[in-house]
Amino acid sequence: MANKYLNQFQLTYERDTVTIYGTINIGASGAVSSFAGGGVSNVVKESTDGQYTISFSNEFSRFLFLRTQVVSLTPGAVVAIQLLEDPSTMQADIKADQAVVIQCLDSSAMAANPAEGDQIEFVAIFRNSSIGPFDA
Amino acid sequence: MPTAPLLNQFQYTYERDTVTIYGSAVTADNFCNIASFQGGGIESISVTEPFVTASFTGQVDGMTTDVTIIADTPGTPGNTITLTGDGLSDISSLLSAWNIANPSNTATVTDGDDSQIPDNLAIIQLSGGSNGTPGQFSVVLSDVFNKLLEAEVAIVKLSVSNTLDIQLNMSASDAQTAVRTGDALLFQCTNGGDIVPTAGTGLMFRIVCRNTSLNAPNG
Numbered sequence: 001m002a003n004k005y006l007n008q009f010q011l012t013y014e015r016d017t018v019t020i021y022g023t024i025n026i027g028a029s030g031a032v033s034s035f036a037g038g039g040v041s042n043v044v045k046e047s048t049d050g051q052y053t054i055s056f057s058n059e060f061s062r063f064l065f066l067r068t069q070v071v072s073l074t075p076g077a078v079v080a081i082q083l084l085e086d087p088s089t090m091q092a093d094i095k096a097d098q099a100v101v102i103q104c105l106d107s108s109a110m111a112a113n114p115a116e117g118d119q120i121e122f123v124a125i126f127r128n129s130s131i132g133p134f135d136a
Numbered sequence: 137m138p139t140a141p142l143l144n145q146f147q148y149t150y151e152r153d154t155v156t157i158y159g160s161a162v163t164a165d166n167f168c169n170i171a172s173f174q175g176g177g178i179e180s181i182s183v184t185e186p187f188v189t190a191s192f193t194g195q196v197d198g199m200t201t202d203v204t205i206i207a208d209t210p211g212t213p214g215n216t217i218t219l220t221g222d223g224l225s226d227i228s229s230l231l232s233a234w235n236i237a238n239p240s241n242t243a244t245v246t247d248g249d250d251s252q253i254p255d256n257l258a259i260i261q262l263s264g265g266s267n268g269t270p271g272q273f274s275v276v277l278s279d280v281f282n283k284l285l286e287a288e289v290a291i292v293k294l295s296v297s298n299t300l301d302i303q304l305n306m307s308a309s310d311a312q313t314a315v316r317t318g319d320a321l322l323f324q325c326t327n328g329g330d331i332v333p334t335a336g337t338g339l340m341f342r343i344v345c346r347n348t349s350l351n352a353p354n355g
Contacts, residue, residue, distance in 0.1 A: 005352065006148040012156040013176025018143060064158040065342040066290050080300040083292040087162050087338025090292060109296055109327060125158070125342070128143075136160075136174035 014064060016128035024052060024120040030104075030113025039124075041098075049111040050078060050104030052120070055097075060126035062135065063094045068102060071119040077112040078104040081120070100124070151285060153347035157277065160292075163337045167210050168271055168325070175341065179276040183268065184322060190214025190265030193247075196221065198255035203227060203248030207262055213241045214265035221254025230254070271325035271332040272305060277315065281345035284315045289323055292338030299325040299333045315345055 022037025030050055035043040042055040068081040084101040085093060094100060102122070106112035114120060159175020173181035187210035195202050198221060205227075207214030217238075219230040228250040235242040243262060254260065289302040304311055305324035314321050321343070325333050 006150060007152045007154075008146055008148055010147055010149060010154045010156065011347070012158070014156075014158050017156070019147070065288075065340050067288060067342070068290075080291075082297055083290055083338075083340070084294065084296075085292050085338070086294040087160075087292045087336065090338065103296060105296065105300060107300070107328060109298060109300055111296065134174055134176035134178075136172055 013134060014062075014127050014129075015131050017064065018060060018126045018128050020056065020124040020126070022054065022122050022124070024054075024122070026114045026116060026118045026120065028116050037122075046101070048103070049113045051084065051101065051111060052104075053099050053101050054122065054124070055099040056124070056126075057098075059095060059098050060128055061095070061130045062127040062132055063091060063100070064125040064127055065123075066100060066102070066125070067123040069121050070104075070114055071121055072115060072117070074115075076115045076118060077106045078114050078118075079107045080105045080109075150352040151346050152350050152352065154285065155281060155345050155347055157341070157343040157345070159275070159341040159343070161273075161339045161341075163333050163335055163339075165335045166332060167268075168273060168332050170273065177278050177343075178341070179278045181273060181275050181339075181341075184272040184274045184320070185268035187211045187268050188264060188266040190217060190243075190262040192260055192262045195252075196254050196258040196260055198223070198258055199227075199252045201249055201252070203250060203252065204246050205231065205243050205260065205262060206246050207265060208242045208244055209240075210265065211267045212265050214243070214262050217241060217243050217262040219254070219260040221256055221258035221260075223256035224253065226251045226253050227260070230260075270330045271299070272330070273323055273325075274320035275323065275341065275343070276320045277318065277343070277345075280318050281315045281347055282349045283346040284311050284321075284343070285346055286342065286344040287311070287321060287323075288342045290340040290342075291333075292340060293334075293336065297333065297337055298327060299331055299337065300327045302326070302339070 027033035161173035164171035
């Protein structure tokens with residue numbers, strides 16, 4: 001280990017959290033040229049510009065958070081990435097198919113492809129435990 | 137329990153005693169009111185300053201009893217709702233004419249006798265409507281912490297949201313004070329300017345705080 005000041009224990013109200021780090025490399029016309037990440041089974045480019053379905057290798061009890069960002073040498077058209085899910089059924093939907101859909105948006109909130117050569121980084125956080133005292 | 141092989145138990149950080157809070161909320165309407173929220177460590181999620189609906193309660197010349205008229209849509213447009221008496225038309229007729237002429241800014245009599253006839257040129261003016269803090273909501277944590285490390289919100293909607301980003305809408309020092317004192321963290325919905333998210337917009341929170349007062353050493 002490089003640094004002796006690292007702290008091992010991180011606390012959370014949620015039980016048995018699992019963090020998945022992934023990347024999506026973008027090809028021509030927003031295509032997925034490759035993807036990587038432990039726990040990521042597939043990434044598919046949908047017909048809509050800038051829309052991707054990220055599939056995970058395992059089923060979890062609850063989806064807690066998704067963080068995304070575009071990595072690019074120059075500012076591009078994509079200024080935001082939204083989770084394209086129905087909030088009222090999201091938990092059941094994700095548990096059923098172990099997948100989330102993300103939508104890249106430009107400054108006019110229109111669907112937009114990331115540029116060729118860009119990369120989307122994402123961090124997906126799940127709860128493994130079925131015990132959820134704070135679940136609504 | 138769902139199985140996920142190859143998971144590693146230990147995660148390291150330079151910060152000591154970090155606490156991660158996950159929460160979610162859904163907007164109830166097009167005025168940023170929150171329909172529901174959940175999350176361990178979250179005391180409340182609410183619109184910082186709700187829209188206020190314009191109204192009129194009282195009587196003008198020609199009337200003998202009070203009437204209450206409330207705008208159908210919250211916010212400042214209701215302040216322009218004006219009924220001008222002609223000495224012939226009752227309040228119901230005056231209001232009906234206004235609503236037909238202004239279909240996006242209507243009002244309703246909620247109390248009192250609307251058969252009263254205001255005098256010619258008597259004016260009933262609705263007032264008090266305000267837009268609050270458009271698209272801003274407050275998150276109060278259940279506990280106090282020593283330092284705020286991260287506060288992030290993801291937008292969830294089945295269709296493309298009108299909200300591009302949600303930013304922590306306070307100075308860095310105020311945010312740090314808020315987690316130490318239990319005051320609200322303020323988040324602002326934006327699309328380049330302030331925007332009010334539409335009804336049914338989901339919000340997913342990840343707030344990371346440090347419990348200890350010990351700063352992480354450099355290097």
